Amino acid sequence: MTTTDERPAGFENNDHKPIGHGRMLRKEDPRFIRGKGNYVDDVQLPGMLHCAILRSPVAHARIVSIDTSAAEAHPKVKAVVTGAALTGLGLAWMPTLSGDVQSVLATDKVRFQGQEVAFVVAEDRYAARDALELIDVEYDLLDPVIDVRMALDPSAPVIRDDLDGKQNNHIFDWETGDEAATEAVFASADVVVSEDIVYPRVHPAPMETCGCVADYDRIDSRLTLWSTSQAPHAHRTLYAIVAGLPEHKIRVISPDIGGGFGGKVPIYPGYVCAIVGSIVTGKPVKWMEDRSENLTSTGFARDYIMRGEIAATRDGKILAVRTNVLADHGAFNGVAAPVKYPAGFFGVFTGSYDLQAAYCKMTAVYTNKAPGGVAYACSFRITEAVYLIERIVDCLAYELEMDPVELRMRNFIQPDQFPYRTKTGWVYDSGDYEPTMRKALELAGYDELRREQAERRARGELMGIGVSFFTEAVGAGPRKDMDILGLGMADGCELRVHPTGKAVVRLSVQSQGQGHETTFAQIVAEEIGIPPADIDVVHGDTDQTPFGLGTYGSRSTPVSGAAAALVARKVRDKARIIASGMLEVSVADLEWVKGAFHVKGDPGKSVTIQDIAMRAHGAGDLPEGIEGGLEAQICYNPENLTYPHGAYICVVDIDPGTAQVKVRRFVAVDDCGTRINPMIIEGQVHRGLTDGVGMALMEMIAFDEDGNCLGGSLMDYLIPTALEVPDWETGFTVTPSPHHPIGAKGVGESATVGSPPAIVNAVVDALKPFGVRHADMPLTPSRVWDAMRGVPRPPI
Amino acid sequence: MARISVEVDGIAYEDDVEPRLLLVHYLRDRLGKTGTPIGCDTTNCGACTVLLDGTSVKSCSVLAVQADGCDVTTIEGVSSDGEWHPVQKAFHEEHALQCGYCTPGMILASIDLLKDDPDPSEEAVRQGLEGNLCRCTGYCNIVRAVRRAAQEMRVTTP
Numbered sequence: 001m002t003t004t005d006e007r008p009a010g011f012e013n014n015d016h017k018p019i020g021h022g023r024m025l026r027k028e029d030p031r032f033i034r035g036k037g038n039y040v041d042d043v044q045l046p047g048m049l050h051c052a053i054l055r056s057p058v059a060h061a062r063i064v065s066i067d068t069s070a071a072e073a074h075p076k077v078k079a080v081v082t083g084a085a086l087t088g089l090g091l092a093w094m095p096t097l098s099g100d101v102q103s104v105l106a107t108d109k110v111r112f113q114g115q116e117v118a119f120v121v122a123e124d125r126y127a128a129r130d131a132l133e134l135i136d137v138e139y140d141l142l143d144p145v146i147d148v149r150m151a152l153d154p155s156a157p158v159i160r161d162d163l164d165g166k167q168n169n170h171i172f173d174w175e176t177g178d179e180a181a182t183e184a185v186f187a188s189a190d191v192v193v194s195e196d197i198v199y200p201r202v203h204p205a206p207m208e209t210c211g212c213v214a215d216y217d218r219i220d221s222r223l224t225l226w227s228t229s230q231a232p233h234a235h236r237t238l239y240a241i242v243a244g245l246p247e248h249k250i251r252v253i254s255p256d257i258g259g260g261f262g263g264k265v266p267i268y269p270g271y272v273c274a275i276v277g278s279i280v281t282g283k284p285v286k287w288m289e290d291r292s293e294n295l296t297s298t299g300f301a302r303d304y305i306m307r308g309e310i311a312a313t314r315d316g317k318i319l320a321v322r323t324n325v326l327a328d329h330g331a332f333n334g335v336a337a338p339v340k341y342p343a344g345f346f347g348v349f350t351g352s353y354d355l356q357a358a359y360c361k362m363t364a365v366y367t368n369k370a371p372g373g374v375a376y377a378c379s380f381r382i383t384e385a386v387y388l389i390e391r392i393v394d395c396l397a398y399e400l401e402m403d404p405v406e407l408r409m410r411n412f413i414q415p416d417q418f419p420y421r422t423k424t425g426w427v428y429d430s431g432d433y434e435p436t437m438r439k440a441l442e443l444a445g446y447d448e449l450r451r452e453q454a455e456r457r458a459r460g461e462l463m464g465i466g467v468s469f470f471t472e473a474v475g476a477g478p479r480k481d482m483d484i485l486g487l488g489m490a491d492g493c494e495l496r497v498h499p500t501g502k503a504v505v506r507l508s509v510q511s512q513g514q515g516h517e518t519t520f521a522q523i524v525a526e527e528i529g530i531p532p533a534d535i536d537v538v539h540g541d542t543d544q545t546p547f548g549l550g551t552y553g554s555r556s557t558p559v560s561g562a563a564a565a566l567v568a569r570k571v572r573d574k575a576r577i578i579a580s581g582m583l584e585v586s587v588a589d590l591e592w593v594k595g596a597f598h599v600k601g602d603p604g605k606s607v608t609i610q611d612i613a614m615r616a617h618g619a620g621d622l623p624e625g626i627e628g629g630l631e632a633q634i635c636y637n638p639e640n641l642t643y644p645h646g647a648y649i650c651v652v653d654i655d656p657g658t659a660q661v662k663v664r665r666f667v668a669v670d671d672c673g674t675r676i677n678p679m680i681i682e683g684q685v686h687r688g689l690t691d692g693v694g695m696a697l698m699e700m701i702a703f704d705e706d707g708n709c710l711g712g713s714l715m716d717y718l719i720p721t722a723l724e725v726p727d728w729e730t731g732f733t734v735t736p737s738p739h740h741p742i743g744a745k746g747v748g749e750s751a752t753v754g755s756p757p758a759i760v761n762a763v764v765d766a767l768k769p770f771g772v773r774h775a776d777m778p779l780t781p782s783r784v785w786d787a788m789r790g791v792p793r794p795p796i
Numbered sequence: 797m798a799r800i801s802v803e804v805d806g807i808a809y810e811d812d813v814e815p816r817l818l819l820v821h822y823l824r825d826r827l828g829k830t831g832t833p834i835g836c837d838t839t840n841c842g843a844c845t846v847l848l849d850g851t852s853v854k855s856c857s858v859l860a861v862q863a864d865g866c867d868v869t870t871i872e873g874v875s876s877d878g879e880w881h882p883v884q885k886a887f888h889e890e891h892a893l894q895c896g897y898c899t900p901g902m903i904l905a906s907i908d909l910l911k912d913d914p915d916p917s918e919e920a921v922r923q924g925l926e927g928n929l930c931r932c933t934g935y936c937n938i939v940r941a942v943r944r945a946a947q948e949m950r951v952t953t954p
Contacts (some may be wrong), residue, residue, distance in 0.1 A: 207895065713836070
C-alpha cells in the first residue's frame with residue numbers, strides 16, 4: 001500500500017485525538033462491529049405486520065383483472081390492496097422528483113417488469129409471500145419498447161398513455177452551450193474525432209435494500225416512518241403532499257442505513273404501500289424488499305447513449321467538444337435532480353480543459369424499464385459527463401498519436417483562470433490541475449510504466465495504461481438556481497452546548513456510512529474547541545433535526561459542513577461576549593486560542609469554552625442583551641458548488657487467451673480542498689474506485705427483447721469481490737474552495753466519477769495493437785474478446 | 797412445526813419452528829439477534845455469515861432446523877466481557893467499515909479464515925473473503941485489518 005497520507009505509528013485512540021481536523025477513528029464503529037447498529041429491518045414494534053408486493057412478470061401489458069379472493073382468505077393475511085383500492089384513496093399515482101407521476105400500484109397497465117401491482121399485509125414475512133402466490137392477475141400483453149433507439153419511432157407503442165394526449169415516448173429535449181459557435185469551431189478545425197460512447201445501465205445495489213416500517217397512530221393521526229431514506233426531511237414534505245397528512249404529524253426516521261449510493265433518494269411505491277397498509281390495518285407495517293426487487297425496480301443509474309465529438313489543432317490544442325445524448329429514463333421519469341436540471345449537471349462535460357466552444361443536445365425518452373437514472377454516486381450525471389470527455393480526449397490522443405497525459409496537460413485550465421466560467425456556464429471555484437497530475441505520474445512511475453509496456457508489447461503481451469483527469473461539481477446548491485420540487489437546496493445545522501461543556505450538533509443531512517457522526521464532530525470541534533469525543537452528532541430524525549435536503553451529490557461537506565462550521569462560529573461569538581463579562585475586559589481584548597479565550601497580553605487570564613458553557617447556564621449576570629444558554633441554529637445557502645478534481649492512473653493486464661482484464665494497479669490522487677479526516681476520505685476513495693472496476697468490467701442491468709431484466713440478482717449483476725480489485729494507491733493535493741467556510745470540497749463521489757474512464761482507457765490502450773480506439777463497458781471477457789477481433793459491440 | 801434446541805452466543809434456546817424457516821430469520825425475528833443482516837437472496841453476499849459449530853456459514857442458506865443441536869456464534873457473541881475480539885478492534889483501527897452492513901459477516905468470515913490460516917498473505921485474505929461482498933470499503937482496509945488482527949492474535953496467543 002502506498003499512500004501519501006501521514007499515518008501515525010501504533011494504535012491511535014480517540015481520547016488522544018487533538019481537537020479538530022485530521023485522522024480520527026470513527027465514533028460509529030463501536031456499535032457496528034458488535035452488531036448493535038439499528039437498521040430498518042432491525043426495528044420491531046408490538047403488533048407489527050409485514051408487507052409484501054406483487055410485481056409484474058412482464059414489461060408491458062394491460063391489466064384485465066386481478067383476483068385477490070384466495071389471498072384474502074389466507075388465515076394470516078390482514079389486507080390485500082390493489083391499484084383500484086388506492087385509486088379510491090387518491091394514492092394510485094404519486095409525483096416523482098422530476099415532476100412526472102409514477103404508479104404506486106398499476107391501475108391501467110404495467111410498464112416494466114417488476115412493477116408494483118398489488119400488496120399484501122400479513123402476520124409474518126413468510127405468510128405475506130405465500131399470499132402473493134394466491135393473487136391471480138390476468139394480463140393482456142403489449143409490445144414493449146426496450147431498445148431506446150427505437151423509442152421515438154412513429155410505430156413504437158406509446159408507454160405513457162396515462163398522460164393526457166401523449167402520442168409518443170418523448171420526455172424532454174435539453175441543450176446547453178452555443179450550437180452555432182461550436183459548429184463554427186468544428187468547421188475550421190484541423191482534426192475532428194467522433195465516437196459513439198455508451199454508458200450502460202447499472203445499479204447502485206447497496207448491501208442493505210430499501211425498506212421501511214410505517215406506524216400510523218389512529219388516536220392522534222400521527223405517522224412515524226422508519227425508512228431507508230437519504231433525505232428524510234424532503235421525504236416528510238413529499239409524504240405530506242402525497243398522502244395529505246399534515247407535516248407536523250409525520251415523523252420520518254432514517255436510522256442507520258446500510259449504504260445508499262443514491263438508491264435511497266427517491267420515494268418508492270413500497271414506502272407508500274407500507275404507509276397505506278398501516279393506515280388500513282391500524283398496526284405498524286414493515287416492508288423490506290429483497291435483492292431482486294431492489295435490482296429490478298429501484299433507481300437504476302446511467303443509461304446514456306452519447307455521440308462524442310472533439311475538435312482540435314494538429315498539435316493537440318483542444319478547441320471544442322460537442323455531444324448528442326439519448327437518455328433512457330425508463331417508464332416514469334423519476335430522475336432525482338434539481339428541477340431546473342433535467343439532465344443533472346451533465347453540462348460539466350467540458351471537463352478540466354480550456355475550450356473555445358461546447359454544445360450538448362439531449363433527448364430523453366420513455367422505455368419499458370424501471371425508473372431512475374440519477375444514482376450510484378453520479379453527482380447528478382457527472383459520471384456520464386466525465387466519462388464522455390475523458391474517453392473522447394483519449395480517442396483524440398489515439399488519432400494524434402500523442403501521449404494522453406501530454407494532451408491533457410496542454411489543455412488544462414490554468415490556476416490563474418479560476419474562478420473559471422466554462423462554455424456551458426459552470427463557474428469552477430478553484431483548481432491547480434498540473435501538480436495533481438504530476439503527483440499521480442510520480443506515484444505511478446508513469447515513464448517507467450510506459451517503458452515496461454513497450455517491452456511487453458514487443459513480447460506480444462497486453463498491458464494497458466489508462467489516465468483520467470476529472471473535475472467534479474458537488475454541493476447542490478445555491479437556492480436561487482437549485483431546488484427539489486420547490487424545496488431550496490440549503491441545509492440546516494443546530495448546535496447546543498450543555499452546561500458541562502459537552503455538545504450536541506444536529507444535521508439535516510443523513511449519513512449512509514460516510515462517517516458524518518465523526519467528521520461533523522471534528523468540524524465543530526475545530527471551531528469551538530470542544531473535543532470531538534464530547535460532541536454527539538444527531539441526524540436522520542425529522543422531529544429532532546433542522547430541515548434540509550439530505551445526503552447525495554457529495555453535498556454534505558459543501559453544504560451541511562459549511563453550516564456546521566458557521567453555527568459553531570455563531571456560538572463562539574456568543575461565548576466571546578460571555579467571556580468578556582467573566583474576565584471583565586472588552587471583547588476586543590480577547591484572543592481565541594482553540595478551546596479558550598485569553599486576555600491579550602495576559603495569557604494567564606483566560607476562560608475555557610467549558611467554563612463559558614457553565615456560566616451561560618448558571619447563576620450570575622451575563623453581559624447586557626445576552627440570553628442564557630449556549631446554542632445556535634443556521635440554514636446555509638451555498639453561493640456556488642465546490643469543484644474537486646483528481647488525476648487517476650490505471651494499469652491493466654489482459655490475458656490474450658481468455659480476454660480477462662486484471663486491474664494490476666490503480667493510483668488515485670484527489671484534491672478536495674481542506675481535508676477534514678484523511679482516513680475517511682481514503683475510505684471513500686477506495687469505495688468509488690471499486691465502483692469503477694465494477695462498472696468498467698462487470699456490472700450491467702441488461703434486458704432481452706421482451707423486456708425481461710437480465711441483471712436481476714447478484715448471480716448475474718456482478719459486483720466486485722476482494723479478488724477483482726487491487727490494493728489501492730492514493731495521494732492528494734490541497735486546493736481549498738475559496739467560498740467554503742473551511743475551504744472543504746465534497747469528495748465522496750469523485751472516485752466513482754473518475755475511475756471508469758481510467759480503466760476503460762487502460763483496456764483500450766492495451767488493445768492498441770489490435771487497432772481498437774473504443775470499446776464499451778462493461779469490458780467483460782467476451783466483449784474484450786470481440787474487440788480484439790475487430791468487432792467491438794455496443795452493450796445494448 | 798419442528799422442535800429445535802440450539803445454543804446461540806452461549807445461551808441455550810428451545811423453539812418450535814416451521815421447517816422452512818431460514819436460520820437468519822430465526823436469529824433475527826425470533827431471538828432478536830439483529831446484528832446479522834440480510835443483503836441478498838441468492839447466497840452471494842455473505843452479510844448473514846455466522847459460525848455454526850465454529851465454521852462460517854451463510855445463515856440465509858441454512859434452515860433453522862438444520863441448526864438443531866448446534867452451537868451458533870453471531871457477531872453479538874464474538875466479544876466477551878466487553879473486550880473486543882482482535883478482529884473487531886482491527887476493523888475499527890484500520891477503518892475497515894463504513895455503513896457497517898457487511899461488517900458482522902465480514903468479521904465472522906475473517907475469524908474463521910484466521911483459524912485456518914493464522915498468518916494469511918494479502919492474496920489469501922482476498923481469496924478467503926471472496927464470499928463476502930462490501931459496497932463501501934473497496935476491501936483494501938478490510939485486508940489490512942484482517943492481517944493486523946492476525947498479527948495481534950499471534951502476539952497474544954502463546
